[in-house]
Amino acid sequence: MNKPVIATASLAGCFGCHMSFLDIDERILDLIELVEFDKSPIDDIKKFSRPVDIGLIEGGCCNSENVEVLRYFRKNCKILVSVGECAVMGGLPAMRNTIPLRECLEEAYLNSPTVAPEDRLIPADEDIPILLDRVYPCHEIVKIDYFLPGCPPSADLIWEALTALIQGKPLRLEYDLVKYD
Amino acid sequence: MPEPIKFIIDGKECTAEPGQTIYEAAKANGVYIPVLCHFEGLKPVGSCRICSVRVNGRWMAACTQPVAPGMVVENHTTEVEEYRRALIEMLFVEGNHFCPACEKSGNCELQALAYRYQIMVPGFPYLFPKKDIEAFPKFLLEHNRCVQCRRCIRAIQTPDGKKIFDMKNRSGRVRINVDRKLAAKLSEEEAQKAMDICPVGAILKKEVGFRIPIGKRKYDKKPIGSEIEESK
Numbered sequence: 001m002n003k004p005v006i007a008t009a010s011l012a013g014c015f016g017c018h019m020s021f022l023d024i025d026e027r028i029l030d031l032i033e034l035v036e037f038d039k040s041p042i043d044d045i046k047k048f049s050r051p052v053d054i055g056l057i058e059g060g061c062c063n064s065e066n067v068e069v070l071r072y073f074r075k076n077c078k079i080l081v082s083v084g085e086c087a088v089m090g091g092l093p094a095m096r097n098t099i100p101l102r103e104c105l106e107e108a109y110l111n112s113p114t115v116a117p118e119d120r121l122i123p124a125d126e127d128i129p130i131l132l133d134r135v136y137p138c139h140e141i142v143k144i145d146y147f148l149p150g151c152p153p154s155a156d157l158i159w160e161a162l163t164a165l166i167q168g169k170p171l172r173l174e175y176d177l178v179k180y181d
Numbered sequence: 182m183p184e185p186i187k188f189i190i191d192g193k194e195c196t197a198e199p200g201q202t203i204y205e206a207a208k209a210n211g212v213y214i215p216v217l218c219h220f221e222g223l224k225p226v227g228s229c230r231i232c233s234v235r236v237n238g239r240w241m242a243a244c245t246q247p248v249a250p251g252m253v254v255e256n257h258t259t260e261v262e263e264y265r266r267a268l269i270e271m272l273f274v275e276g277n278h279f280c281p282a283c284e285k286s287g288n289c290e291l292q293a294l295a296y297r298y299q300i301m302v303p304g305f306p307y308l309f310p311k312k313d314i315e316a317f318p319k320f321l322l323e324h325n326r327c328v329q330c331r332r333c334i335r336a337i338q339t340p341d342g343k344k345i346f347d348m349k350n351r352s353g354r355v356r357i358n359v360d361r362k363l364a365a366k367l368s369e370e371e372a373q374k375a376m377d378i379c380p381v382g383a384i385l386k387k388e389v390g391f392r393i394p395i396g397k398r399k400y401d402k403k404p405i406g407s408e409i410e411e412s413k
Contacts, residue, residue, distance in 0.1 A: 085281055088302050090309075092282060097309035140306065147301035151281030176402055178299065180280035180292055181395075 004053040004166050008040040009073055011066040012093045012135060013059025016152045017084040018042070021056070023155035034166055039076075048076040054165055055080045056158075057144075060090040061136045065129035074142040079165060081146040083158065085180065087138045088149050094135040101133050146171065149180050188252040203243035203254060204232055211413020213406035214256055215265060215294055217272075217380055218330035219244035229272075229330055231265055231294065262298070269294050270303035277309060277325035278381075284390045285382030287398030291328060292381075293405035312356075317364045319372035320386050322357065327383040329355055336378045337371060339363055346375075357383070 010018060018041065024031065038052050039045045055077030061067050074080055085091040096104050109115060109122045138144050148161055157177045164171050185196040190212050197206030202225065207214045218229035227242035234243045235255035243254075255261050272278075272291060280286045312324035333346040334357070345367065349358035367375075376386045395401065 082302070085279075089307060092279065094307075094309065095277075095279065095282075097307075098277065098311040134309065137302075137307065139302065144302075149301055173299075175296065175404055178296060178301070179287075179401075180295070181283075181286040 003034065003036045005038050005050060006035050006040075006054045006056065006162075007038045007048065007052045007073065007077060008042060008056040009058065009069055010041060011057065011059035011069060011087070011138070012062035013084060013086045013091070015041075015058070017056075017058035017087075017158075020150075020152035020155050021083075021158050024159045025155070027159055031162075034163070048072070052077045053079060054162070056083050056162075057081065057087050057138050058083050059086045060093060060138060061132060061141050062093050063129040063131050067132070067141055070138055070141050079145045080138075080142070081148060081161070081165070082138045082144045083148045084153055085149060085151045087144075088147050089137050090135040091151065094137075097134040101131060105131075149178065151181050154179070186248050186250050188248050188250065188254065190254040191257050197248040201248055203234060203236070203241070203246050203248055203252070206248045207243065207254075207256065208409050211410060212256060213409040214243045215297070215406060216244050217290055217294065217328065218332065220332050220336070220378060220380075223332060223335045226331055226335070229268070229328065231268055233261065233264060233268075235261055266298045266300065267304070269298060270300060270305055272328050273300075273303045274305045274307045275310065276328065277312065279325075283326065283382040284385060285326075285379075287395065287401055288393070289382060289400075290380035290405060293400035296400060297404040297406065315359065316387075317359060317361070317367075318387075319364070319367045319369065320375060320384055322359060323383045323385060324356055326381045327357055328381055329357070330380055332378045332380065333357065333375055333384060337367075337375050339366070 008018065037043050038050060039048050055073045057070065057073060057080060061070060082088050086093060090097065105122045110120045146161065148157055150157060154177060157173065160173060160177060161171055183199050185198060188195055188197060190207055193212065195206060195210040195212070204214050204216060204219065214232050214234060217231040219225050219232065225244040227245035230242060232243040233240055236246070236252050273295065280292060283289070286292060314324065315322040331348070334344060334348065337345050339345065343363060345360050345363045347358050349356050372386045375384045
């Protein structure tokens with residue numbers, strides 16, 4: 001039987017959840033016995049080469065590229081997991097959600113004291129992904145099957161959840177594993 | 182001595198002293214009924230409804246309702262727990278609760294309730310309401326996190342009985358209002374008391390923060406209410 005395939009992505013996140021994933025330490029040796037990696041920043045594969053069993057998503061959606069990648073994952077992954085506060089609820093990037101987008105851009109590119117007068121320009125190149133009106137949690141864009149909160153979720157939580165999903169067991173998480181911070 | 186009142190919670194026979202509320206009597210019998218707006222020693226107001234129970238088929242707030250003889254209380258049933266869970270989820274989407282950036286995290290009762298109910302994500306869309314932060318000489322008032330429990334209103338008063346906190350507006354626009362003149366005279370101890378009485382991170386004492394390390398905070402290891410359940 002082929003090994004289950006997993007893929008990961010970091011959208012509007014800080015890569016902290018990926019770092020926490022790597023914090024499983026020597027269990028990473030067990031992991032490579034258990035699964036194969038497809039598209040992921042860990043192996044730098046850019047495109048899906050086969051159907052994926054489990055997709056791990058870090059970060060919410062703050063721009064058009066995030067939405068595109070998330071939909072690409074949903075299309076190619078049987079199970080999609082929101083990993084971390086940003087994927088679950090928008091996280092720190094979503095702190096801009098109460099401020100109109102124009103105000104955010106003006107503050108960053110026009111009015112900020114560190115912007116030189118000749119540099120005052122809001123970027124609008126067609127090659128740059130378009131910012132969304134606000135930051136969206138992943139489950140408000142596509143269907144998400146499981147949620148792992150935390151900033152970041154601990155390595156133990158990611159390990160427990162991932163091994164349960166690989167083996168098709170129900171998620172039974174200990175009290176002190178699930179934390180929002 | 183008056184006769185103890187007999188009543189039932191989830192099939193368990195319990196006794197209460199006359200005048201005790203369902204919440205108090207349940208606690209004395211080792212049964213945990215979750216509360217958020219209620220605080221030991223303050224007059225209960227029943228505003229958050231987290232303590233809702235079904236009594237003889239009717240919804241009641243356990244923190245305000247006195248026990249009557251023969252009451253049959255449903256507490257830990259699927260229907261009641263699902264209802265409470267929905268209330269907790271609504272509180273999360275109605276405010277801006279960025280737990281990773283909040284210094285009350287780990288000691289927050291709203292968060293602890295969400296942990297107890299194993300909420301991985303709220304079932305409602307996030308509203309991201311626009312709210313502000315107010316600064317006073319001794320403390321900050323973070324409206325993004327306020328759940329309008331009114332604990333601060335009930336607990337914090339000047340020595341001559343004047344209220345420092347009060348409510349403003351109605352319904353969805355309701356918010357805590359502070360008397361600036363009285364707040365300026367608040368002592369260090371009273372500011373600390375205001376922070377401690379707040380179930381969430383809405384009232385924060387200035388110049389201290391993140392004093393307790395992760396792992397040693399109130400709800401890091403044990404769920405809220407476990408001390409009541411372990412007492413019997």
